[in-house]
Amino acid sequence: MARRETPEINAGSMADIAFLLLIFFLVTTTMNVDSGISKKLSEKPPPDYKPPVIKEKNIFEVNINRNNDLLVEGEIMVIDDLKEAAVKFIDNGGGDGKPGEDGTPGLPCDYCEGERSPSSSDHPNKAIISVQSDRGTEYGTYIEVQNELLKAYTILRNRLSQQRYGILYTELEKRYKDSRGSDKEELKKKVEDIKTSFPQIISDAEPTSAN
Amino acid sequence: MSKFKKKKKGMPAVNTASLPDIVFMLLFFFMVTTTMRETSLQIEAPRLPSATEIKKLEHKSLVSTIYVGKAKDAKYGTAYNRIQLNDKIATPEDVPSFILRAREEVSEGEIPFMTTSIKADKESSVGTITDIRIKLRDVNALKLSYSTQTGADN
Numbered sequence: 001m002a003r004r005e006t007p008e009i010n011a012g013s014m015a016d017i018a019f020l021l022l023i024f025f026l027v028t029t030t031m032n033v034d035s036g037i038s039k040k041l042s043e044k045p046p047p048d049y050k051p052p053v054i055k056e057k058n059i060f061e062v063n064i065n066r067n068n069d070l071l072v073e074g075e076i077m078v079i080d081d082l083k084e085a086a087v088k089f090i091d092n093g094g095g096d097g098k099p100g101e102d103g104t105p106g107l108p109c110d111y112c113e114g115e116r117s118p119s120s121s122d123h124p125n126k127a128i129i130s131v132q133s134d135r136g137t138e139y140g141t142y143i144e145v146q147n148e149l150l151k152a153y154t155i156l157r158n159r160l161s162q163q164r165y166g167i168l169y170t171e172l173e174k175r176y177k178d179s180r181g182s183d184k185e186e187l188k189k190k191v192e193d194i195k196t197s198f199p200q201i202i203s204d205a206e207p208t209s210a211n
Numbered sequence: 212m213s214k215f216k217k218k219k220k221g222m223p224a225v226n227t228a229s230l231p232d233i234v235f236m237l238l239f240f241f242m243v244t245t246t247m248r249e250t251s252l253q254i255e256a257p258r259l260p261s262a263t264e265i266k267k268l269e270h271k272s273l274v275s276t277i278y279v280g281k282a283k284d285a286k287y288g289t290a291y292n293r294i295q296l297n298d299k300i301a302t303p304e305d306v307p308s309f310i311l312r313a314r315e316e317v318s319e320g321e322i323p324f325m326t327t328s329i330k331a332d333k334e335s336s337v338g339t340i341t342d343i344r345i346k347l348r349d350v351n352a353l354k355l356s357y358s359t360q361t362g363a364d365n
Contacts (some may be wrong), residue, residue: 141333
């Protein structure tokens with residue numbers, strides 16, 4: 001009997017095959033991080049709820065019709081101008097702010113740089129942006145409008161943060177999120193301060209139904 | 212002299228026989244940890260609108276996603292207003308039960324942190340989104356995120 005030695009299988013290329021598979025999986029799996037415009041809905045009002053009376057001048061009305069055209073404060077506007085108009089409205093500071101919860105009277109806005117026109121908003125914490133859209137409005141346009149309005153707030157917050165703390169608000173917020181150490185409390189105070197100085201008040205009015 | 216001679220003998224080849232094992236281990240690790248998308252889309256993948264002022268959604272287990280877009284199945288029409296919850300096409304009336312079911316899966320303390328992410332096509336109409344929003348408010352699911360792409364800053 002001739003004893004033939006079975007030749008050993010060459011496993012040298014096994015690693016290559018495995019690497020190929022590994023790289024394939026690495027490439028095809030996407031780590032998609034879900035991100036978007038976050039929004040906090042208001043709670044459902046009780047049935048006998050009467051909405052508070054708000055002065056006309058403290059409301060910045062944005063209407064979007066079914067053809068995706070914009071009507072801002074009764075005037076037709078293109079979306080590129082919306083941010084500027086919103087900044088002007090929020091930053092106006094024409095009067096006194098909201099009274100404090102303990103009954104202290106509202107103070108005029110000392111950080112506003114607007115025109116202080118009596119016909120526009122009193123104080124950033126009173127300034128309400130109301131977006132009314134048609135049922136037929138395209139979602140893309142709606143998001144674009146929301147985005148422009150948020151941009152306006154970011155501009156103002158960045159400005160105030162730069163003045164008070166010498167750092168942009170976006171940067172400040174990021175630092176607060178990343179911080180683990182002892183300065184977390186301090187950063188939180190700063191973030192809260194800016195947030196309450198320019199609170200985001202964007203309300204969605206019930207859409208007009210056209211169909 | 213003999214000391215030098217020894218060095219000339221060439222290095223023994225490194226044994227790479229266990230290399231495949233190491234690589235396979237890596238491979239299995241990746242295969243196990245990467246989660247596949249749990250829901251198959253019944254609507255065409257929504258073309259998300261783009262925005263710049265966006266926030267990342269953290270805690271994936273606390274996010275429930277609602278898709279809005281055009282149904283793949285032609286019997287639902289060609290409008291971009293179909294709602295998909297879990298695996299099937301639904302109506303706004305189904306949203307509350309969808310949210311309640313999602314709540315059962317998390318501990319009570321985490322319920323206030325639950326977020327609903329709406330992934331809607333940019334050609335969807337606001338009316339559909341509003342219907343969903345009203346239903347979400349009914350069940351007190353107040354944290355909402357309109358899913359978008361990261362757009363160019365201008």
